[in-house]
Amino acid sequence: MKKNIIILLGLFALVSCKRKDTVNGLVQGKVEREEIxxxxxxxxxxxxxxxxxxxxxxxxxxxxxxxIPEVDAKKIQAQGAVKSADAQYNMSVRGATANQLKQLYAKQSALKEQYDFAKKSLARIQAMVSDSLVPQQQYDEVYAKYQGALAQYTAVGAEIADVKNGVRIEQQTMALGQKDRALGALQEVQTAExxxxxxxxxxxxxxxxxxxxxxxxxxxxxxxxxxxKGSAYFRFTVPESSLAAYKKGEEIEVYIPYKNNEKLVGVIRNVKQLGAYANIATAYPDYNMQDALYELSVAPKNIADADGLQTKSTVTINKK
CATH class of the missing domain: 2.40.50.100 (RNA polymerase II/Efflux pump adaptor protein, barrel-sandwich hybrid domain)
Structure with missing residues (x-):
């Protein structure tokens, strides 16, 4: 029994030494891809x-x-606001309707009759005042009625002119601003939709x-x-003591162990210092612990060669 244990320990030591010798001649890395x-x-x-x-x-x-049920409710609200603002703006630009104009013209005609009557009454009483047939007080009363009829007749004329030309430009601008605001709210809801x-x-x-x-x-x-797609690259970890052997832009042979050490050519595209131990790519670190660690990023020379490789699978290069 003791002899069997010794034999097993010997075989384990032999395999371990052989594995270490193999690993010592290689630098292990991983297949990586840009993620989004x-x-x-x-x-x-x-x-x-x-x-x-x-x-x-x-x-x-x-x-x-x-x-997103909230979007549907807000969309209905925004569409209603747009319709209302659009109607307000159109009304401010177009002015009064045909029926409103008819009403104003009828009002103007009635006030014209009142004005003409007041004007005639004033002319008659002026002659009577000159002949001292009526007192001055009666003349003043007729004159006041004349002035009132004139003011009302002038006012309705100005009102007709306003509705024909539309409302004030400031009101039109305000209505347009409300319309634009409603359209902006609708567009926001449509974007969210x-x-x-x-x-x-x-x-x-x-x-x-x-x-x-x-x-x-x-x-x-x-x-x-x-x-x-097409973003595969290889990541290797090397100590500072070996850094001089790897030059940016240099071609290097990369081996794929799970594909029977299939070989492809890569180009060292970047060398940067590693800031965290967790980022080490090799499973068998054999460097001085005081050495700074650096990452080699190696891009396949022909990107199509790496398209089928499994992400995070192991790759190797010969140690220099």
Whole structure:
């Protein structure tokens, strides 16, 4: 029994050493893709989800449909406000109706008769006052009636002129402002109504769907996450002591272990310092803990070569 244990420990040590030797000659990394989050702008309950995780969507495709009952009520209110404001503005521009003008002309005709009678009465009494046939008090009374008839006749003429020319320009401007305000409110509601449809902003692969049908989507909450098509790249972690061996713009061979170490060519597109230990890409760190860590971003030379690779799968490059 003791002999068997010793043999097993020996085999384990041999495998471990071989694995370490293999790892020591490689730098491990991960396949990454640029991701995008799709959020809602207004609160609503999900009534339909039109995509599945892993599905490909085009820019402009509908991902989900929300139920927003408040928008329908506000739309009816806004449409009523627009109709009312439009009628007010048209009335201020067009002035009085034909029937209103008829009434004013009839009023003018009646006042003209009163004015003519008062004018004749004043002419007759003036002659009688000159001959001292009537007292001055009676003349003053007739003159006052004449002035009143003249004022009323002049006023109705001005009223007819106003309604023919429309109301004051200030009132027309005020009515136009109310109309524009109502139209703006309607446009705002129509914009909110469009937000019931959650639209794909770019061509992408759906990675996660965070809510289900019947759940409430709040403004700003991420409803979908997706990876952008043609955005695959490789991320490797190297210590500062090895940094000089990797140059930006340099071509480098990348191997895909889960595809029998299939090889493709990549280009180092960026080198940046890592600010968090959690971002380390390798599973077997063998560097000095005092070394600063850097991330190599490697883009495939031919993007089509990386389109079929699984996100977060392991890739390797030869250690320099």
């Amino acid at each position: 989050a799709v959020v809602g702008k207004v609160a609503g309950r999900i009534v339909k989800i039109k995509v599945n995780e892993g599905g490909l969507v085009k820019r402009g495709d509908t991902l989900a449909i929300l139920d 469009k937000e019931r449809f959650i639209i794909a902003p770019q061509d992408m692969t759906i990675e996660t769907i965070t809510l289900k049908v019947g759940e409430l989507a709040l403004p700003g909450y991420t409803l979908f996450t997706g990876s952008l």
